[in-house]
Amino acid sequence: MSENQLLEGVFEIVREHYRNRANRELPIRTWRTPEELAEILDVAVGSEGVGVDQMLNSINAYLSECVKTQHPHFLQPLWGGLSEAGLAGEIATVLSNTSIYTWEIAPAATIVEKEMIASLGVLTGWGQVDGTFTSGGSNSNMLALLLARDKVIPNAMKEGVDGTKLAVFVSAESHYSLLMSAHVLGIGMDGVIKVETDEMGRMKPAMLRTEIEKIKGSGRRPFCVVATAGTTVRGAFDSIDELADVCQDENLWLHVDAALGAPCLFSERFKHLMSGIERADSLTWDPHKLMGVPLTCSALLTPHLGALNNTCSYIKSAHYLFHEPGEEYDLGRKSLQCGRRVDALKLWIEWKSCGTSGWSKRVDEYVDLAIELEQLVNENPSLQLMTERMFTNVCLRHKGSPDGGDVNLFNEKLRQKMVRDGRFMVSIAKIGNDTVLRPVICNPAIDSQSLKSFIEEICKIGDQLIKGDDMGSRVQSH
Numbered sequence: 061m062s063e064n065q066l067l068e069g070v071f072e073i074v075r076e077h078y079r080n081r082a083n084r085e086l087p088i089r090t091w092r093t094p095e096e097l098a099e100i101l102d103v104a105v106g107s108e109g110v111g112v113d114q115m116l117n118s119i120n121a122y123l124s125e126c127v128k129t130q131h132p133h134f135l136q137p138l139w140g141g142l143s144e145a146g147l148a149g150e151i152a153t154v155l156s157n158t159s160i161y162t163w164e165i166a167p168a169a170t171i172v173e174k175e176m177i178a179s180l181g182v183l184t185g186w187g188q189v190d191g192t193f194t195s196g197g198s199n200s201n202m203l204a205l206l207l208a209r210d211k212v213i214p215n216a217m218k219e220g221v222d223g224t225k226l227a228v229f230v231s232a233e234s235h236y237s238l239l240m241s242a243h244v245l246g247i248g249m250d251g252v253i254k255v256e257t258d259e260m261g262r263m264k265p266a267m268l269r270t271e272i273e274k275i276k277g278s279g280r281r282p283f284c285v286v287a288t289a290g291t292t293v294r295g296a297f298d299s300i301d302e303l304a305d306v307c308q309d310e311n312l313w314l315h316v317d318a319a320l321g322a323p324c325l326f327s328e329r330f331k332h333l334m335s336g337i338e339r340a341d342s343l344t345w346d347p348h349k350l351m352g353v354p355l356t357c358s359a360l361l362t363p364h365l366g367a368l369n370n371t372c373s374y375i376k377s378a379h380y381l382f383h384e385p386g387e388e389y390d391l392g393r394k395s396l397q398c399g400r401r402v403d404a405l406k407l408w409i410e411w412k413s414c415g416t417s418g419w420s421k422r423v424d425e426y427v428d429l430a431i432e433l434e435q436l437v438n439e440n441p442s443l444q445l446m447t448e449r450m451f452t453n454v455c456l457r458h459k460g461s462p463d464g465g466d467v468n469l470f471n472e473k474l475r476q477k478m479v480r481d482g483r484f485m486v487s488i489a490k491i492g493n494d495t496v497l498r499p500v501i502c503n504p505a506i507d508s509q510s511l512k513s514f515i516e517e518i519c520k521i522g523d524q525l526i527k528g529d530d531m532g533s534r535v536q537s538h
């Protein structure tokens with residue numbers, strides 16, 4: 061292999077794929093069987109290495125077969141797109157190939173991460189902030205619950221959970237990572253109390269008080285409330301202020317899972333959605349969601365200086381890693397990870413590129429697009445808006461056949477056909493017993509044209525299903 065031949069080839073392939081990333085004429089994905097895909101990728105590895113051409117073919121095939129998450133019709137998860145600045149930051153991260161645990165080994169990364177924690181923290185109004193980047197919103201939530209648990213059972217790190225049964229109160233529409241956290245932290249899923257939500261998907265503060273009273277009688281000890289700012293399905297924002305009142309009265313830790321919604325803090329128009337955030341004890345913020353920073357990039361922030369170091373103080377046994385006494389500059393001293401990517405770097409480069417005003421503009425534009433989509437749904441007699449929109453999630457469904465039938469199944473089949481046709485990707489979810497389509501505006505490639513085409517596509521497939529009369533069959537898994 062001549063010097064850099066592989067790298068030069070890869071750069072050429074990357075350029076080509078990046079150029080085509082927002083070409084709406086190309087499919088988002090081509091539906092294949094697992095066997096077909098394995099063959100296309102030439103997936104098997106052998107005892108001998110292969111040549112550069114074969115490696116480049118495999119890389120090209122991989123990129124060609126991936127779902128095009130930067131496509132203007134990609135409306136599926138709570139993230140999407142890839143900016144040039146984000147990609148540049150990611151490339152620099154990979155090239156530096158460092159692990160951000162000590163100042164000694166990652167000095168520049170340390171400065172960058174500290175700056176990003178401080179910059180995000182400014183928006184919380186806490187005055188002082190500590191934090192760390194984690195492997196994603198799920199782990200940020202888990203770390204927050206760990207801080208809260210260590211506050212009520214300070215000896216848990218040394219002695220283990222002492223038999224106290226704990227209870228954490230979450231919205232009935234909160235993310236499943238809170239169940240995972242309860243599992244990992246020894247709280248157990250029965251200790252996650254799901255509090256009823258209102259018609260817009262927000263936790264009912266009065267019900268929270270009722271549930272707390274109920275649980276006290278059951279022998280579990282309340283220790284934490286999790287407010288969600290931007291729920292996964294509806295994009296609903298719990299009233300942080302009202303939940304903070306409850307936490308204050310009951311002396312409970314208030315964590316805000318704003319993995320999706322935190323960027324509203326950049327916007328003069330929408331920061332009111334998180335009013336009361338200055339009263340929270342911790343906050344999950346995923347720049348890899350609405351801010352479009354490449355996956356993964358998530359931060360856990362807290363105003364309690366020293367809490368993270370305290371919870372992670374078992375690292376003092378790692379004599380092979382932490383040599384200097386520098387608590388403040390060895391960021392591994394406040395992380396659950398040992399080896400850790402420098403995820404703050406791509407956020408920093410994006411932030412440099414767009415400035416704080418750029419984030420604010422992006423939030424406003426996304427919400428405006430969501431409002432546009434909401435209007436298109438409301439104007440269309442075949443469609444139904446399934447919940448009032450609060451942010452960038454729009455929950456809708458096709459009303460199905462005028463002759464009646466199972467509307468949930470109709471929408472499942474509609475979505476399946478849409479995704480397999482490869483022109484649009486959107487997720488499906490439940491609100492109560494209703495199946496809804498949940499497009500989210502979290503991708504800078506989405507524009508008004510995407511939304512109009514999306515509505516046309518739903519109606520076209522809906523018509524085909526009504527005419528085709530194949531509603532009796534079940535949705536297939538492959």
Ligand SMILES: Cc1ncc(COP(=O)(O)O)c(C=O)c1O
Pocket residue numbers: 138195196197198199201234235237288290291292317319320346358
């Ligand atoms: C509200 C909320 N919190 C947390 C998460 C978990 O984030 P991650 O996928 O980064 O683990 C999600 C993911 O969609 C979410 O919607």
